[in-house]
Amino acid sequence: MQNKKELHDSKIRFTKPRDEILTVLKEAKTPISLQDIRCKIDESIDLSTIYRTLDLFEKHGIVHKIVYLETGTSVYEYDRHLHVHHLICIECRKIVNVEECPLGDYENRIALETGYQIVRHQLELYGICPECRKSAT
Ligand SMILES: [Zn+2]
Ligand SMILES: [Zn+2]
Structure with missing residues (x-):
């Protein structure tokens, strides 16, 4: 699905950072960390924007946050159902x-x-x- 339509359907305003972050999440075959997301998007997008965006996506069920207790790492996975x-x-x-x-x-x-x-x-x-x-x- 197109990012624009997908965000619109979730009543999330379409912005360039959100578009880029969503694309990275969709392209990742396995869950991806915030740091890894940062490496793959425009460097002008700061960490707090990424964090807020992931938080927003999580609230709308677009992504799931997973915490691996054993390694102490948090990762995000696009919900492919x-x-x-x-x-x-x-x-x-x-x-x-x-x-x-x-x-x-x-x-x-x-x-x-x-x-x-x-x-x-x-x-x-x-x-x-x-x-x-x-x-x-
Ligand atoms: Zn290994
Ligand atoms: Zn199972």
């Missing part, structure tokens, strides 16, 4: 998408047992990627 999990390298912090979800049956069982309607879950896998394993030996 796909259910994926992430595998994070604790050495280089590279992120890989894992499209397989093992939790369907588990969710159903917990819902039945507790009477809750389960709305979402989050699962992150942490490890050391093949490149980091190689350089450690």
Whole structure:
């Protein structure tokens, strides 16, 4: 979808920084940090503008902020309405998408047992990627 229309549909005013930030988020195949976003957009856009924009996008459900407790990093992911999990390298912090979800049956069982309607879950896998394993030996 065109950025202009997408922002308009969310009742967000279209501005050049918002346009650029949204484009970067859409192009990123895995969640991206604020610092990485900054490197990819016009350098005249300052950090606080990026921060406020991400905050605004998050409030409108355009992006999701994810905090990886293990590495202490915050990243942003454009909402593609796909259910994926992430595998994070604790050495280089590279992120890989894992499209397989093992939790369907588990969710159903917990819902039945507790009477809750389960709305979402989050699962992150942490490890050391093949490149980091190689350089450690
Ligand atoms: Zn690594
Ligand atoms: Zn899942």
